[in-house]
Amino acid sequence: MNHTTDGIVSIEEIAKELKDAATFIGQRVINREEVIEQAFCALLTAEHMLLQSRTGVGKSLLAEQIFRMFDGARMFRVQASKEQQPDTFFGGLDLEELKAGRIIHNTKGSLVESDFGFIDEIFDANDFTLRALLSLLNERRLLRGVQDVASPLHTVLAATNYLRVSEVTEALLDRFLFKAVILPDKDPFIQYRIAQRYLEHGGRVAEPPRTIPLERLQHMHRIIVGRSEDVQISITNELLYFTNIVIRHYEFLQNRQRGETARHGDGTDFYISPRTQAKSLDLLRALALLKGRSHVIHDDVSRLYFIFATVGIPEEISLFKKAYTTVLNSLTASRGFDQITILLDFTDLLRELRASPRMMLEPLTNFADTPVRRTFMDWIRERFGQDLPQDQNKKMLEQFITDFVPVCDEVRELRHSVERTLQQTLIAVERELQRGA
Ligand SMILES: Nc1ncnc2c1ncn2[C@@H]1O[C@H](COP(=O)(O)OP(=O)(O)OP(=O)(O)O)[C@@H](O)[C@H]1O
Numbered sequence: 001m002n003h004t005t006d007g008i009v010s011i012e013e014i015a016k017e018l019k020d021a022a023t024f025i026g027q028r029v030i031n032r033e034e035v036i037e038q039a040f041c042a043l044l045t046a047e048h049m050l051l052q053s054r055t056g057v058g059k060s061l062l063a064e065q066i067f068r069m070f071d072g073a074r075m076f077r078v079q080a081s082k083e084q085q086p087d088t089f090f091g092g093l094d095l096e097e098l099k100a101g102r103i104i105h106n107t108k109g110s111l112v113e114s115d116f117g118f119i120d121e122i123f124d125a126n127d128f129t130l131r132a133l134l135s136l137l138n139e140r141r142l143l144r145g146v147q148d149v150a151s152p153l154h155t156v157l158a159a160t161n162y163l164r165v166s167e168v169t170e171a172l173l174d175r176f177l178f179k180a181v182i183l184p185d186k187d188p189f190i191q192y193r194i195a196q197r198y199l200e201h202g203g204r205v206a207e208p209p210r211t212i213p214l215e216r217l218q219h220m221h222r223i224i225v226g227r228s229e230d231v232q233i234s235i236t237n238e239l240l241y242f243t244n245i246v247i248r249h250y251e252f253l254q255n256r257q258r259g260e261t262a263r264h265g266d267g268t269d270f271y272i273s274p275r276t277q278a279k280s281l282d283l284l285r286a287l288a289l290l291k292g293r294s295h296v297i298h299d300d301v302s303r304l305y306f307i308f309a310t311v312g313i314p315e316e317i318s319l320f321k322k323a324y325t326t327v328l329n330s331l332t333a334s335r336g337f338d339q340i341t342i343l344l345d346f347t348d349l350l351r352e353l354r355a356s357p358r359m360m361l362e363p364l365t366n367f368a369d370t371p372v373r374r375t376f377m378d379w380i381r382e383r384f385g386q387d388l389p390q391d392q393n394k395k396m397l398e399q400f401i402t403d404f405v406p407v408c409d410e411v412r413e414l415r416h417s418v419e420r421t422l423q424q425t426l427i428a429v430e431r432e433l434q435r436g437a
C-alpha cells in the first residue's frame with residue numbers, strides 16, 4: 001500500500017475505491033452507468049445534482065444507493081410538497097425567539113446541519129420555500145433575517161418528474177451544476193435485469209461491502225480544488241486555454257442552433273457564466289482523479305458535457321462533443337497546440353517582467369530556465385546574435401510577436417491578446433524603471 005505519512009491514500013487507490021463504489025451502485029441500479037459517474041463528479045466537486053425523469057425509473061433508488069456508499073455523513077431526506085414552509089428544510093421556528101419577534105430556525109437535524117441532502121420531487125415545493133433554499137445551496141449558509149449559520153452541506157441530490165418554469169426555478173436550476181434526464185428503459189433485457197434486482201432486493205438499496213468515510217470524500221474534494229498539500233492534479237496552461245476555446249465554441253454552436261430554431265428577438269441566448277467556466281476546472285480534475293491520473297488530458301475536456309449539457313439528452317451531448325472535436329482538430333492539424341504553448345509561456349515571461357521590472361536591465365537570455373522558454377531564447381540568439389546590449393530587450397520582445405506567424409484562427413486570436421499584453425507590460429515596466437532611477 002502506498003500510504004503517505006498522515007495515512008492519506010494515493011490517487012490510484014482513490015480511483016479504485018471510487019470505481020468499486022460506482023460498480024456496486026451499477027449492479028443495483030441497472031443501466032445508469034453514465035449518471036452514476038456524473039453523480040460521482042458532483043460528489044467530488046461538492047456540487048449539487050438534479051435527476052429528472054418520468055415516474056418509477058429508479059431516481060429515488062439511485063440517490064439512496066449513492067449516499068449509502070458513504071459513512072459518517074449526516075443525511076437529510078425530504079419529499080417536497082406545496083404546503084411546506086422553509087422550516088421543513090431549515091428546522092422549526094424557535095418559539096421563544098418568535099415571541100420576541102425574531103424568526104430563528106432551530107437547525108438541529110435539518111438540511112442546514114447535514115452533509116448530504118436528498119430532496120425528492122423538488123419542484124413540488126412552493127416558490128417561497130425554493131427561494132429560501134437558494135442561498136443555502138449556493139453559499140452553504142442559512143441566511144434568514146437575523147439568522148446566519150454556516151452549513152457543512154456537501155452535495156444535494158434532487159429528483160423531479162417535471163420542470164416547472166418560474167423566476168425562482170430558473171435560479172434554482174442554476175444551483176444544480178449537474179443535471180441528468182433519465183429516459184424509461186424500453187429494452188426487454190434491461191427490464192429483465194431490473195426485475196431480477198427487484199426479486200433480490202425488493203425496492204430497497206443494497207448493502208455495500210465497503211463504504212467510503214465522509215472524511216475521505218472531503219479529502220478528495222480538497223485534491224479536486226487544489227487545496228490538498230500531498231496530492232495535486234495538474235492542468236497545463238495549454239490545456240487551460242484549450243478548455244476555454246472549446247467552451248466558447250460550444251456556446252457559439254448553442255446560440256447558432258437556437259438562432260435557427262427560435263424566432264427573432266426571443267432573447268433565448270445561451271450563456272455560460274465565468275463561475276461555471278471556473279467550475280469546469282474542478283470537474284476536469286475530478287475526471288482525471290476518477291481515471292487515477294495526476295494530470296488532466298485533452299480527453300477529459302471532451303467530458304465537460306457533464307456540466308454543460310444535460311446527461312441523457314443525446315443532442316446536447318453531441319453538440320458539446322462537436323465543439324470539442326472541431327477545436328481539437330483545428331489545433332492538432334496545424335501544430336496550433338505548440339504555438340499556444342509558446343505564446344502562453346511568453347506571457348509568463350511578461351508577467352515576471354511586470355513583477356520585477358529590473359529583469360529588463362539584464363539580457364533576457366539569462367532567464368532561459370524552462371524548456372519552452374528556450375524556444376524564445378533560441379529565437380533571440382538566432383535573430384539578434386549572442387551578446388545583446390540590454391536596451392535591446394524591448395525590441396526583442398516586440399520582434400518576437402511580430403515574427404510569430406499563427407497557423408490557425410485560434411492562435412491568431414491569442415497572438416493578438418499577447419501583443420496587447422506585451423504593450424501594457426512594456427509601458428508598466430518602463431514606468432517602474434523610471435520611478436526606480
Ligand atoms: N434502473 C433500475 N434499476 C433497478 N431497479 C429499478 C430501476 N428503475 C426502476 N427500478 C425499480 O423501480 C422501483 C421504483 O423506483 P423509484 O421509486 O426509485 O423511481 P422514481 O424515479 O423515484 O419514481 P418517482 O418519480 O415516482 O418518485 C425501484 O424500487 C426499483 O425496484
Ligand SMILES: [Mg+2]
Binds near residue numbers: 061120159
Ligand atoms: Mg422517487
